[in-house]
Amino acid sequence: MQPPRRCLLLLSLLYFVLLPGTWADLEEAFTVRLLQFSTFQNTSSVDTEGLGLLEDIELGSLDKHTRKIRFRQPWVRPALPRSDWDTIENMIKIYLQKFHHLVNEGAVQKDVPYPFVAQCMAGCTIYPNKTSQTFAHVAYNGQDFLSLCVDNATWLPSQDTDLSRYAQAVLQNYTAFTELVEVLFNDTCIDDMERLLLYGKTVLERKKLPVATVFACTPSPAQLLLVCRVTGFYPRSISVAWLRDGQEVPPGPDTNTSAILPNADLTYQLRSVLAVAPHDGHSYACRVRHRSLGTRSLLIPWGNSEVVLIAGLVAGLLAVVAVAAVMVLWLWRRRKHRQMEESTSRNSILSKEA
Known part of the structure; x- marks a missing residue:
């Protein structure tokens, strides 16, 4: 089965589509991910979708019926001339025809049961210190299948199966493609990322309070x-x-x-x-x-x-006690004053009688 060697060809085309600006003033890292999802129902029926993401911002997608690019952000299309977009769309259509043919051919050869799903993800991350990291991964039916070690241009199987070893051997023998991947990942991704960050500067540099x-x-x-x-x-x-x-x-x-x-x-x-x-x-x-x-x-x-309730109760009780104390003192003083007045009045009456 040979989907991996064609998988990155689509991704390389999508780089020109979705990675169309400077990053010398970056304050944080940014990652572009290019995703491909191909569902093979049988040898004659397959649905393929493509998606480009900058962090979690959807840049564009691939219409599975027309194979045309749908731009999700208004600042992506102006990154390249219209003629370039037309050329890229035509290249994607040609690629997908070959991809579907080769995957089905490999599936028949290796007795892969239908239906199955081939997934590819590739991209790059750039950091504020101007360093970068590239990556490429292939999955089969939702499970990690192969990954590319960009440093030495070798494919590493994520699972030890006959199918993964077969795909690894096919990719390792395809030296021209490996060289293309190295150029794309080590040079093109970063160069095109500059333009993408420039065109999307307003969105990427916005600040929203938490x-x-x-x-x-x-x-x-x-x-x-x-x-x-x-x-x-x-x-x-x-x-x-x-x-x-x-x-x-x-x-x-x-x-x-x-x-x-x-x-x-x-x-x-x-x-x-x-x-x-x-x-x-x-x-x-x-x-x-x-x-x-x-x-x-x-x-x-x-x-x-x-705690607030307890504090409130204590404060309330203290207030009640304080008010009660004031009332008791007031009543006591009033009573004492009345007793003194009564005593003075009585003494006055007795003096007159005498």
Whole structure:
């Protein structure tokens, strides 16, 4: 079976489609991923889709019926002239015809049962220090199949099967293609990434403030989980930490932070959970640091309702006691004053009678 050797040809074409700017001033790493999904129902029926992503931003996709590129961001199409897009689309159509033929030929030769899915992912990451890293992976039916070691241009099987060894041998013997991959990954990806970052600068450099909330849940009477939910922020990099009595809680078994997940509006979200003992007497707060905040931090304290309630009751009782004491003192003084007036009046009457 020979899908891997053709898989990266599509990806190389998609590089020209989706990696059309400078990155000398980058403040964080950016990764472009090119994805191909081919579902082979039988020897005559196959559906193929392609997708290009910059981080989680969808740049473009491949219409599985017309083989035309659908631009998902308005700043991708202007990166290349219209004539270049037409040439690229024609090249993709030719590639897919050969890809489908070769995969089916390999499947018959190696007795691969239908239906099955071939998936390919390739791309590159560039870093603020101007270094880069490229990658290519092939999957078969959702399982890792092959990966490319770009440093020495060798394919490494992800599973020890007859099929993976066969595909590895085919790719290793295809030296012209390996050389093409090296040029594309080591040069073209980075060069085209510059143009892509330039055209998408407004979107990529935008800053969205994080919104954070803290709440608690009780999975058991002996455990309290404090949850800090942070959402709506961009760019992706963020720091979330818990503070106990003003001191940062180090990572450990009591802390658990989720992966950073994308929102539908091209922002991100995550959750951080801290396990504490109920009524442990400490104060807790969630601290958020993000580029959009500059040198400031978000500090969201956890309000323990029981402590607030108890404090409120104590304050109320103290107020009642204070009012009662004042009333008692006032009544006592008034009574004392009345007794003195009555005594003075009585003495006056007795003096007149005498």
